[in-house]
Amino acid sequence: MGYEISFLSPGTLGGVGLIALLVFVALRRSTPVGRVPGPPAPSWIYGNMLQFVFPSIYGEHEFEWQKKYGPTYRIKGLFGEDRLIISDPVALKHIINNRNFIRAPSQRQMGKLIFGEQSVYCAEGEDHRRLRAALSPGFSASVVRSFLPIFSDVAQRIVQEWGNTCSTHSPVLVNVCDMLDHGTLDIISEAALGSPLNTVANPKHPLAQSDLNVLSAGLSRSKIDIFADVLLPYIPTFILRNAIRLPTHAFRALREFRAVTDRMGSTLMKEKAAAHEMGLNQDNDMLSILMKGLFSQRKTKMSPDELAEQIRIVLLGGQDTSADALAWCLHELAKDADYQRRLRAEIETSRSSSEGPQMDYDSMPLLNAFLKEILRIYPAGPYLERVAGEDLVIPLANEITTTSGERISHLPVPKGQFIAVAIASYQRLEDLWGCDADQFKPSRWLDGDPCKGQALGPYAHLLTFTGGYRVCAGWRFAVLEMQVILAELVANFSFAPSKDDAVRPLYAGILVPITKDGVKGLPLFIERIKQ
Numbered sequence: 001m002g003y004e005i006s007f008l009s010p011g012t013l014g015g016v017g018l019i020a021l022l023v024f025v026a027l028r029r030s031t032p033v034g035r036v037p038g039p040p041a042p043s044w045i046y047g048n049m050l051q052f053v054f055p056s057i058y059g060e061h062e063f064e065w066q067k068k069y070g071p072t073y074r075i076k077g078l079f080g081e082d083r084l085i086i087s088d089p090v091a092l093k094h095i096i097n098n099r100n101f102i103r104a105p106s107q108r109q110m111g112k113l114i115f116g117e118q119s120v121y122c123a124e125g126e127d128h129r130r131l132r133a134a135l136s137p138g139f140s141a142s143v144v145r146s147f148l149p150i151f152s153d154v155a156q157r158i159v160q161e162w163g164n165t166c167s168t169h170s171p172v173l174v175n176v177c178d179m180l181d182h183g184t185l186d187i188i189s190e191a192a193l194g195s196p197l198n199t200v201a202n203p204k205h206p207l208a209q210s211d212l213n214v215l216s217a218g219l220s221r222s223k224i225d226i227f228a229d230v231l232l233p234y235i236p237t238f239i240l241r242n243a244i245r246l247p248t249h250a251f252r253a254l255r256e257f258r259a260v261t262d263r264m265g266s267t268l269m270k271e272k273a274a275a276h277e278m279g280l281n282q283d284n285d286m287l288s289i290l291m292k293g294l295f296s297q298r299k300t301k302m303s304p305d306e307l308a309e310q311i312r313i314v315l316l317g318g319q320d321t322s323a324d325a326l327a328w329c330l331h332e333l334a335k336d337a338d339y340q341r342r343l344r345a346e347i348e349t350s351r352s353s354s355e356g357p358q359m360d361y362d363s364m365p366l367l368n369a370f371l372k373e374i375l376r377i378y379p380a381g382p383y384l385e386r387v388a389g390e391d392l393v394i395p396l397a398n399e400i401t402t403t404s405g406e407r408i409s410h411l412p413v414p415k416g417q418f419i420a421v422a423i424a425s426y427q428r429l430e431d432l433w434g435c436d437a438d439q440f441k442p443s444r445w446l447d448g449d450p451c452k453g454q455a456l457g458p459y460a461h462l463l464t465f466t467g468g469y470r471v472c473a474g475w476r477f478a479v480l481e482m483q484v485i486l487a488e489l490v491a492n493f494s495f496a497p498s499k500d501d502a503v504r505p506l507y508a509g510i511l512v513p514i515t516k517d518g519v520k521g522l523p524l525f526i527e528r529i530k531q
């Protein structure tokens with residue numbers, strides 16, 4: 001213990017940091033990336049990182065840089081490092097489909113801490129391929145459709161809770177994020193684990209508390225975290241495993257989350273294994289489906305330990321992403337009373353013409369146009385961090401004129417080159433989406449396909465669910481879940497902006513709505529619709 005304390009003393013840390021920095025800067029090679037044009041850096045220490053990571057609103061600098069320097073440009077990282085920001089569609093297609101572009105080491109280390117060392121998030125190469133194949137039966141279109149009753153049920157619970165706080169004549173100011181967070185947690189826990197929680201009515205459930213604490217830890221990032229990103233890859237795994245015991249707010253939240261999910265996961269896995277032994281397990285949740293794989297002879301199967309680690313990524317990755325996308329839906333709808341009215345009419349027509357209790361969500365043009373536009377303008381992961389696993393060449397749709405005057409259509413990148421896969425920027429490229437690409441305009445989806453380029457992602461040409469070998473495993477789940485919840489909420493409530501409508505998108509692990517007080521939240525006036 002004493003050793004740990006002296007290791008962490010500021011003097012020692014400073015000394016180690018300085019030596020590491022000198023070696024890092026001295027060993028850096030000059031590469032063609034250094035001749036790619038990009039914005040000037042305000043400082044040598046931080047480069048452009050403070051502008052990129054801590055803008056006052058997401059994209060404040062990034063979207064301007066894209067307009068000025070094109071879809072492939074260079075920014076400065078810490079201590080003069082060259083980093084690439086890429087939204088060029090041909091380059092992105094190449095990167096997301098090529099397993100030699102790997103997850104950035106700092107993100108992989110973070111993934112080990114949050115999800116676990118054997119999670120699909122951290123796996124690369126053959127291991128990743130095997131885990132994805134083993135996971136796929138739990139995410140098929142038919143399995144996702146079988147969750148419809150869960151989606152509807154939870155949506156009804158939200159309607160009931162909000163219905164208790166507001167009536168038809170008196171709009172009430174509500175922070176809609178709270179209920180959306182709990183609703184999506186209830187959905188993912190019931191659909192993924194077969195464990196109904198009802199945190200919508202019982203927000204103090206330990207999983208709800210620990211899940212939201214982990215997510216809120218992402219909001220307290222500071223300048224120091226930029227340095228941590230550089231140091232993280234060099235921290236050996238055994239130190240990382242023990243780091244989680246440190247008495248900080250973030251690590252405490254993580255410890256609790258891991259303990260709660262491990263307890264839930266192992267209890268449920270034992271129950272399902274016992275039911276299987278007795279030939280009883282008829283459950284249709286993802287965990288039950290994936291556990292059938294454990295007992296099969298499939299080559300791609302996971303070990304029980306590996307399966308247990310996937311529970312965390314499904315619970316965390318499948319909750320806040322959908323919750324925040326729904327929050328953005330309500331934020332934009334609140335500003336457009338006319339679209340709200342027309343959407344409500346579409347939902348009523350669809351409801352009255354459907355034969356069963358479920359509507360045909362895919363044949364509702366206004367609902368889907370709105371959702372697509374939300375996913376275009378507010379992608380949960382506005383950029384992904386990748387690194388070249390070896391010396392590679394990236395093909396470009398848009399040639400670059402280097403600072404030495406050379407025109408290139410292929411960009412050589414050295415092993416270790418950092419690349420931001422700039423999803424939010426890609427989804428604002430004027431060449432692809434038109435000269436109004438920056439505007440939130442759902443109607444662009446009503447007159448056919450608004451994207452002038454080749455398809456990249458799995459849904460609506462968008463990269464919000466990324467694409468290629470790491471495409472979001474739960475994209476079908478997320479789309480149907482959002483369709484159901486949005487339709488139910490709009491059918492039952494009207495939404496209007498709060499008087500002080502100052503919510504802005506900021507990146508805190510994902511793109512979250514931030515109030516003027518700097519906390520996550522979206523206060524809106526909601527009013528019950530007369531049925």
Ligand code: HEM
Pocket residue numbers: 120121122132313314317318319321322325379380381384385464465466469470471472473474475477478
């Ligand atoms: C609006 C909702 C969602 C969005 C925007 C979204 C987006 C993404 C993105 C961008 C990635 C790639 C991350 C990276 O490689 O760094 C990803 C991965 C993943 N997502 Fe989603 N996601 C959503 C919902 C869900 C849901 C509901 C589930 C589960 C039911 C889920 C499960 C996963 C898993 C397991 C991965 C890891 C895939 C891998 O590394 O191979 N996601 N998601």
